[in-house]
Amino acid sequence: MDPATARSIVAHVGRLVAEHYVFAEVGADLARLLAGRAADGRYDRADEAPALAALVTEDLQSANGDRHLRLLYSADDVPADTDEAQLARFARDAIANGSGIARVERLPGNVALLCVRPLLYPPQIAGDAMVAALRLVADADTLIIDLRECRGGAPDMVMLVCTYLLGDEPVHVEDFVTRDGDVRQYWTLPYVPGPRFGPDKPLYVLTGPATFSGGESLSYALQQLGRATIVGERTGGGAHPREGFRVHPNLEATIPVARGVSHLSGDNWEGTGVRPDVPAPAADSREVALQLALSSRPPAAP
CATH class of the missing domain: 3.90.226.10 (2-enoyl-CoA Hydratase; Chain A, domain 1)
Incomplete structure (x- = not known):
């Protein structure tokens, strides 16, 4: 993977996080963080998709530790409809x-x-x-x-x-x-x-x-x-349910789009x-x- 491709993928992830992340202000901050680190050359050394996924995931989770917020590598092609593909993966996994x-x-x-x-x-x-x-x-x-x-x-x-x-x-x-x-x-x-x-x-x-x-x-x-x-x-x-987005044939951005809340406590278990x-x-x-x-x-x- 060349540096230009890596930067393009990171920019795509940044746009998705800014648009979809459950906390809008955090999403916007993370998009700026990714853009700044891309400009500094942080991702240029990621010559393979798994290495890029690891670096971007580290940066995404640096804001609030949200473990559902990730860039995931897949050895198989990531389909355009990642939710349907996840259901198919669940079905195969359940059989096993x-x-x-x-x-x-x-x-x-x-x-x-x-x-x-x-x-x-x-x-x-x-x-x-x-x-x-x-x-x-x-x-x-x-x-x-x-x-x-x-x-x-x-x-x-x-x-x-x-x-x-x-x-x-x-x-x-x-x-x-x-x-x-x-x-x-x-x-x-x-x-x-x-x-x-x-x-x-x-x-x-x-x-x-x-x-x-x-x-x-x-x-x-x-x-x-x-x-x-x-x-x-x-x-x-x-505690944040997520959606998946294809950003590369072998990379999927998983982005929390909501938060689970108890109507009894008004709270949840995110982070704690x-x-x-x-x-x-x-x-x-x-x-x-x-x-x-x-x-x-x-x-x-x-």
């Missing part, structure tokens, strides 16, 4: 990863464990698998959801999972707010097939540093609603992560949650 259902297990004391990794895939891809898993755990006395390695996912899948963990009446879970102030509300569903775990039985969610984006959305929502006890370590801190209610090393959190579940059980009748 059991639709995100890594484990369903019944632990001592009628405690169910549901482990979700690496993603909460969109319902149109993995909804049947998630429904099957949630039906399997519906009759447990306590449920532990392991999100320690859940690094993202779809808001609609978060709503599907929440629906099985709450009551019959739809519940307002979270909002997505754009840079222009437009709000999209997310609610639980009025109907799902099969029995629900429901709103009353003990629920624990395991988190760690690898829990990110959609995994954090589920954790944060259940915590804000007072529905779950979060056990483990603070999560990664990514979801703070656990019961801090514990992530590696030990399953055992900690199990002991909490067993110790909270009512004594057996004489």
